[in-house]
Ligand code: G6P
């Protein structure tokens with residue numbers, strides 16, 4: 499079996515290598531074809547992979563590619579984990595909306611929209627070059643990308659996000675429950691999921707009672723999670739919100755905080771990356787490397803490898819992935835790409851029936867879906883009018899003139915990555 503990784507120079511790669519080691523027996527004999535356009539990082543990560551597989555006794559071979567065709571040729575699984583334009587482009591995604599009073603975020607809102615415009619053309623190229631493979635996609639915004647590929651090509655694609663794992667862990671801490679054995683039915687759209695049901699070791703928990711007792715903690719926010727705001731929201735909503743809910747329900751406060759902070763998340767990451775890659779490169783030269791875990795928490799790599807194994811081995815394992823709704827959530831279109839607990843088997847994910855979205859967020863989630871559909875269409879066609887409609891449909895934006903300014907600045911700033919608009 500051959501797995502191609504597109505974006506293998508990514509800082510998230512050490513976690514992916516650990517994920518493969520963790521399933522080494524199931525993946526024995528696999529060829530890992532690593533592709534990146536950044537040769538330096540590709541060399542580091544492939545050397546690291548070889549060293550870690552050899553130290554861990556994993557029968558996985560590694561090849562390195564800068565050409566897409568050779569990497570994809572004969573691959574059964576194509577794992578996509580790249581960011582067109584890199585972190586410099588992410589900085590623009592995060593800063594352009596903010597100039598216009600809108601949250602600047604790499605996946606939610608207009609920042610994610612600009613990323614979708616760059617990501618979709620590359621994914622479509624990959625889908626066309628590997629028509630028989632399963633595309634296992636982490637490239638954000640994962641559900642917009644998944645929608646664009648699923649609707650416009652015959653390719654099979656499954657959208658991933660590690661949020662469900664990371665958020666469940668945060669909620670275990672907030673509710674004083676063990677993380678091990680805790681399962682939350684995160685349901686909705688990527689980065690806009692909600693959990694009404696929680697189970698511990700298979701037994702249903704009384705979520706409203708747990709939330710009644712929950713005390714709102716002070717502080718503790720990280721770049722990914724804000725337990726104080728999540729607890730505050732959950733007590734009002736009556737169920738658990740995804741961490742990205744803060745951008746919707748505390749939009750203006752977040753805009754003020756981002757402005758006051760002065761640097762974007764992209765700039766913060768760019769500042770830490772040289773030392774990070776230096777550490778990883780040094781480890782890659784050792785016989786038994788232990789690369790930094792600073793990038794890719796939430797079992798990011800393990801999750802992706804487990805999804806590939808579930809598809810390949812027809813495991814029917816219950817996993818939260820982005821796939822076609824097919825009625826699992828009756829309050830969203832049947833052909834929407836939703837994030838929902840699914841049984842992942844050889845033929846693909848089978849979404850489990852979750853019932854309607856809870857009333858307090860039903861309209862919001864439907865609005866986000868309407869935006870995502872338009873965003874996906876604009877990213878495929880390069881139609882400016884559809885792009886403007888998408889931004890106007892987004893709950894952060896609405897204002898036509900604000901949408902126009904963000905769109906014009908975004909298209910100009912990213913023009914080298916937007917062939918469909920030129
Ligand atoms: C979470 C999200 C990902 C996102 C990442 C960004 O894991 O689920 O979709 O890309 O955070 O993390 P970063 O460290 O790059 O800000």
Ligand code: MN
Nearest residue numbers: 658659660661
């Ligand atoms: Mn995600």
